Amino acid sequence: MEDCIFCKIADGAIPCKKAYEDSDSLAFFDINPQAPVHILVIPKIHIPSLNALDEGNIKLVSHLLMVAKDLAREHGLSKNGYRIVVNTGDAAGQTVHHIHVHLLGGRNMGWPPG
Numbered sequence: 086m087e088d089c090i091f092c093k094i095a096d097g098a099i100p101c102k103k104a105y106e107d108s109d110s111l112a113f114f115d116i117n118p119q120a121p122v123h124i125l126v127i128p129k130i131h132i133p134s135l136n137a138l139d140e141g142n143i144k145l146v147s148h149l150l151m152v153a154k155d156l157a158r159e160h161g162l163s164k165n166g167y168r169i170v171v172n173t174g175d176a177a178g179q180t181v182h183h184i185h186v187h188l189l190g191g192r193n194m195g196w197p198p199g
């Protein structure tokens with residue numbers, strides 16, 4: 086996707102502070118962190134949102150969650166807890182239309198989220 090900022094980050098055309106990378110996924114620190122640890126995990130292929138997923142994406146989406154879980158452990162969040170968020174659509178506040186998993190931790194979270 087030509088105009089997608091996360092595709093450009095995945096391509097290396099826009100820099101990021103990388104937290105993890107493999108052939109299918111990339112994780113990088115959010116530019117506007119909402120918690121002491123705020124990492125985004127994305128697929129390298131362009132998928133606009135959860136709404137666009139189909140059965141063929143099951144392995145990839147599972148992989149994104151595994152990466153988030155491993156990063157949580159790596160950043161010392163596993164014991165106290167952390168939050169995984171996938172904003173989907175306008176009402177949820179999705180601003181980048183390339184599916185991404187937010188990993189947030191390092192502080193106590195409120196519920197319900199705003």
Ligand code: AMP
Pocket residue numbers: 090099101113114115116117118125171172178179180181182
């Ligand atoms: P969402 O609102 O769920 O679509 O989340 C998009 C997230 O991407 C926000 O938390 C932004 O701060 C973050 N973001 C946007 N541009 C960049 C960038 N160039 N590098 C890192 N994070 C970004």
Ligand code: ZN
Pocket residue numbers: 086089090091092093130131132182183
């Ligand atoms: Zn994209």
